[in-house]
Amino acid sequence: MKIKVLSYNVHKLFNITNTKYFLGELKVLLSSLDLDFVFLQEMRGLHAGAHSSSFDQDPLEHLADELWDYYAYGKNAVYNSGNHGNAILSKFPILEWKNYDVSNHRLERRSFLSAKVELPDWTELHLACTHLDLTQWGRLRQARKIQKILEEKSLHEKNFLFCGDFNDWNSRMAKTFVEMGFRDLTTDYPHQNFASFPSFMPLLSLDKVFVQGNLKCENFYVIRGKPWDQFSDHLPLYIELSFENVSGL
16 A cells, blocks of 8 residues: 655745745645645634635635545644644544643744554554754753653554754754654655755755654655745655555555
Protein backbone atom coordinates (compact mmCIF):
# COMPACT_ATOMS: atom_id res chain seq x y z
CA MET A 1 0.00 0.00 0.00
CA LYS A 2 1.30 3.44 -0.93
CA ILE A 3 0.16 6.62 0.81
CA LYS A 4 0.47 10.14 -0.60
CA VAL A 5 1.12 13.02 1.77
CA LEU A 6 1.51 16.78 1.63
CA SER A 7 2.88 19.06 4.37
CA TYR A 8 2.37 22.81 3.98
CA ASN A 9 2.61 26.00 6.02
CA VAL A 10 -0.32 27.90 4.51
CA HIS A 11 0.44 31.33 6.04
CA LYS A 12 -3.13 31.66 7.38
CA LEU A 13 -4.35 31.17 3.79
CA PHE A 14 -3.03 34.54 2.62
CA ASN A 15 -0.26 35.10 0.10
CA ILE A 16 3.12 36.46 1.09
CA THR A 17 1.94 40.08 0.76
CA ASN A 18 -1.29 39.37 2.70
CA THR A 19 -3.35 40.66 -0.22
CA LYS A 20 -4.93 37.44 -1.56
CA TYR A 21 -6.95 34.76 0.24
CA PHE A 22 -6.21 31.50 -1.61
CA LEU A 23 -8.47 28.90 0.05
CA GLY A 24 -10.45 28.24 -3.13
CA GLU A 25 -7.36 27.74 -5.31
CA LEU A 26 -5.75 25.56 -2.65
CA LYS A 27 -8.70 23.18 -2.55
CA VAL A 28 -8.58 22.71 -6.32
CA LEU A 29 -4.85 21.97 -6.26
CA LEU A 30 -5.04 19.55 -3.34
CA SER A 31 -7.91 17.72 -5.00
CA SER A 32 -5.80 17.18 -8.12
CA LEU A 33 -3.06 15.46 -6.08
CA ASP A 34 -5.36 12.74 -4.66
CA LEU A 35 -3.69 12.89 -1.23
CA ASP A 36 -4.29 10.45 1.61
CA PHE A 37 -3.04 12.84 4.30
CA VAL A 38 -2.50 16.59 4.44
CA PHE A 39 -0.56 18.29 7.24
CA LEU A 40 -1.16 22.03 7.51
CA GLN A 41 0.57 24.63 9.64
CA GLU A 42 -0.70 28.17 10.26
CA MET A 43 -4.14 26.92 9.23
CA ARG A 44 -6.93 29.35 10.02
CA GLY A 45 -9.68 28.26 12.37
CA LEU A 46 -13.05 29.95 12.75
CA HIS A 47 -12.93 33.65 11.84
CA ALA A 48 -16.49 34.90 12.02
CA GLY A 49 -17.26 37.40 9.27
CA ALA A 50 -13.76 37.20 7.79
CA HIS A 51 -14.58 35.01 4.79
CA SER A 52 -16.15 35.53 1.43
CA SER A 53 -19.74 34.35 1.15
CA SER A 54 -18.52 31.63 -1.22
CA PHE A 55 -16.64 29.91 1.63
CA ASP A 56 -17.74 28.32 4.86
CA GLN A 57 -16.90 30.16 8.05
CA ASP A 58 -14.65 27.23 8.97
CA PRO A 59 -11.87 27.09 6.30
CA LEU A 60 -10.81 23.58 7.34
CA GLU A 61 -14.32 22.24 6.89
CA HIS A 62 -14.49 23.86 3.46
CA LEU A 63 -11.13 22.36 2.49
CA ALA A 64 -12.02 18.86 3.69
CA ASP A 65 -15.54 18.72 2.22
CA GLU A 66 -15.90 15.85 -0.32
CA LEU A 67 -12.13 15.18 -0.22
CA TRP A 68 -11.23 13.97 3.27
CA ASP A 69 -13.79 12.39 5.57
CA TYR A 70 -11.70 12.89 8.69
CA TYR A 71 -9.77 15.84 10.07
CA ALA A 72 -8.39 17.25 13.30
CA TYR A 73 -7.38 20.75 14.30
CA GLY A 74 -5.25 22.08 17.16
CA LYS A 75 -5.07 25.78 17.99
CA ASN A 76 -1.74 27.52 18.39
CA ALA A 77 -2.49 31.24 18.43
CA VAL A 78 -5.79 32.70 19.63
CA TYR A 79 -6.66 36.37 19.11
CA ASN A 80 -9.72 38.63 19.01
CA SER A 81 -10.60 37.92 15.37
CA GLY A 82 -10.06 34.15 15.53
CA ASN A 83 -7.21 31.64 15.70
CA HIS A 84 -4.77 29.55 13.71
CA GLY A 85 -2.92 26.31 14.34
CA ASN A 86 -2.07 22.86 12.98
CA ALA A 87 -4.41 20.55 11.06
CA ILE A 88 -4.40 16.99 9.75
CA LEU A 89 -6.73 15.84 6.95
CA SER A 90 -7.15 12.09 6.46
CA LYS A 91 -8.93 9.73 4.08
CA PHE A 92 -8.78 7.06 6.78
CA PRO A 93 -10.59 6.99 10.13
CA ILE A 94 -8.97 9.00 12.90
CA LEU A 95 -9.30 6.83 15.99
CA GLU A 96 -8.15 9.51 18.40
CA TRP A 97 -6.35 12.84 18.40
CA LYS A 98 -4.94 15.37 20.85
CA ASN A 99 -3.23 18.75 20.71
CA TYR A 100 -0.20 19.10 23.00
CA ASP A 101 1.01 22.51 24.16
CA VAL A 102 4.81 22.77 23.88
CA SER A 103 5.04 26.57 24.19
CA ASN A 104 8.09 28.06 25.86
CA HIS A 105 6.36 31.34 26.73
CA ARG A 106 3.01 33.04 26.25
CA LEU A 107 4.19 35.35 23.47
CA GLU A 108 4.88 32.49 21.03
CA ARG A 109 2.29 29.76 21.40
CA ARG A 110 3.31 26.42 19.88
CA SER A 111 1.84 22.92 19.91
CA PHE A 112 1.93 19.63 18.10
CA LEU A 113 -1.20 17.86 16.92
CA SER A 114 -1.11 14.08 17.32
CA ALA A 115 -3.52 11.63 15.70
CA LYS A 116 -3.87 7.87 15.33
CA VAL A 117 -5.45 6.55 12.13
CA GLU A 118 -6.56 3.14 11.01
CA LEU A 119 -5.55 1.95 7.55
CA PRO A 120 -7.68 -0.49 5.50
CA ASP A 121 -5.93 -3.64 6.79
CA TRP A 122 -6.32 -2.56 10.45
CA THR A 123 -2.76 -1.23 10.61
CA GLU A 124 -2.41 1.77 12.91
CA LEU A 125 -0.41 4.78 11.78
CA HIS A 126 0.51 7.61 14.14
CA LEU A 127 0.63 11.14 12.76
CA ALA A 128 1.83 14.45 14.14
CA CYS A 129 1.87 17.99 12.76
CA THR A 130 3.76 20.89 14.32
CA HIS A 131 5.14 24.40 13.91
CA LEU A 132 8.09 25.10 16.19
CA ASP A 133 9.80 28.22 17.57
CA LEU A 134 11.84 30.73 15.63
CA THR A 135 14.83 30.42 17.99
CA GLN A 136 17.15 27.43 18.08
CA TRP A 137 17.03 27.35 21.88
CA GLY A 138 13.24 27.26 21.74
CA ARG A 139 13.12 24.51 19.11
CA LEU A 140 15.51 22.26 21.00
CA ARG A 141 13.53 22.71 24.21
CA GLN A 142 10.30 21.88 22.36
CA ALA A 143 11.89 18.79 20.81
CA ARG A 144 12.66 17.54 24.32
CA LYS A 145 9.07 18.22 25.38
CA ILE A 146 7.85 16.24 22.38
CA GLN A 147 10.23 13.40 23.23
CA LYS A 148 8.89 13.23 26.78
CA ILE A 149 5.29 13.10 25.56
CA LEU A 150 6.02 10.36 23.01
CA GLU A 151 7.82 8.31 25.66
CA GLU A 152 4.90 8.69 28.07
CA LYS A 153 2.52 7.52 25.32
CA SER A 154 4.83 4.59 24.39
CA LEU A 155 4.91 5.65 20.74
CA HIS A 156 8.54 4.80 20.04
CA GLU A 157 9.09 2.26 17.25
CA LYS A 158 5.48 2.59 16.11
CA ASN A 159 4.63 3.44 12.50
CA PHE A 160 4.89 7.21 12.84
CA LEU A 161 4.83 10.13 10.40
CA PHE A 162 5.80 13.54 11.83
CA CYS A 163 5.54 16.56 9.52
CA GLY A 164 5.61 20.30 9.86
CA ASP A 165 7.37 23.63 9.82
CA PHE A 166 10.22 23.05 12.26
CA ASN A 167 11.98 26.36 11.43
CA ASP A 168 15.09 24.18 11.48
CA TRP A 169 17.19 26.06 8.93
CA ASN A 170 20.51 24.57 10.15
CA SER A 171 19.18 21.02 10.82
CA ARG A 172 20.37 21.02 14.43
CA MET A 173 16.92 20.21 15.77
CA ALA A 174 16.65 17.36 13.25
CA LYS A 175 19.53 15.64 15.02
CA THR A 176 17.47 15.59 18.20
CA PHE A 177 14.62 13.84 16.38
CA VAL A 178 17.06 11.30 14.98
CA GLU A 179 18.29 10.64 18.52
CA MET A 180 14.64 10.00 19.44
CA GLY A 181 14.49 7.16 16.89
CA PHE A 182 13.08 9.02 13.87
CA ARG A 183 14.61 9.10 10.41
CA ASP A 184 14.99 12.45 8.69
CA LEU A 185 13.73 11.79 5.16
CA THR A 186 16.02 14.40 3.66
CA THR A 187 18.93 12.04 4.40
CA ASP A 188 17.40 9.56 1.93
CA TYR A 189 17.98 12.15 -0.81
CA PRO A 190 21.39 13.71 -0.03
CA HIS A 191 21.75 15.43 -3.41
CA GLN A 192 18.26 16.94 -3.51
CA ASN A 193 17.41 20.54 -2.59
CA PHE A 194 14.67 20.75 0.06
CA ALA A 195 14.66 24.53 0.49
CA SER A 196 11.02 25.60 0.92
CA PHE A 197 11.27 29.18 2.23
CA PRO A 198 10.70 31.85 1.05
CA SER A 199 8.42 30.56 -1.67
CA PHE A 200 9.41 33.14 -4.30
CA MET A 201 13.13 32.28 -3.95
CA PRO A 202 13.62 29.23 -1.69
CA LEU A 203 16.81 29.38 0.35
CA LEU A 204 16.05 27.66 3.67
CA SER A 205 14.88 24.13 4.44
CA LEU A 206 12.47 24.92 7.30
CA ASP A 207 9.91 22.20 6.61
CA LYS A 208 10.74 18.62 7.62
CA VAL A 209 9.39 15.08 7.54
CA PHE A 210 10.41 12.41 10.05
CA VAL A 211 9.35 8.76 10.08
CA GLN A 212 9.84 5.68 12.21
CA GLY A 213 8.66 2.09 12.14
CA ASN A 214 8.05 0.24 8.86
CA LEU A 215 7.53 3.32 6.70
CA LYS A 216 9.61 3.46 3.54
CA CYS A 217 9.96 6.62 1.46
CA GLU A 218 9.21 6.14 -2.24
CA ASN A 219 9.25 9.79 -3.32
CA PHE A 220 9.92 13.12 -1.62
CA TYR A 221 10.33 16.63 -3.02
CA VAL A 222 9.39 20.29 -2.67
CA ILE A 223 6.61 21.37 -5.04
CA ARG A 224 7.97 24.39 -6.89
CA GLY A 225 6.80 26.87 -9.50
CA LYS A 226 3.42 28.39 -10.30
CA PRO A 227 0.94 28.70 -8.75
CA TRP A 228 2.48 27.51 -5.47
CA ASP A 229 5.05 30.31 -5.39
CA GLN A 230 2.19 32.84 -5.51
CA PHE A 231 0.47 31.56 -2.39
CA SER A 232 2.04 31.10 1.05
CA ASP A 233 5.55 32.20 2.06
CA HIS A 234 6.42 28.48 2.17
CA LEU A 235 6.34 25.82 -0.54
CA PRO A 236 4.73 22.44 0.22
CA LEU A 237 6.49 19.11 0.68
CA TYR A 238 5.15 16.09 -1.23
CA ILE A 239 5.84 12.59 0.12
CA GLU A 240 4.97 9.07 -1.04
CA LEU A 241 5.39 6.29 1.51
CA SER A 242 4.93 2.53 1.60
CA PHE A 243 5.27 -0.12 4.30
CA GLU A 244 8.11 -2.59 4.60
CA ASN A 245 7.78 -6.11 6.04
CA VAL A 246 4.12 -5.77 6.96
CA SER A 247 1.85 -8.56 5.78
CA GLY A 248 -1.12 -7.55 3.68
CA LEU A 249 0.29 -4.16 2.67
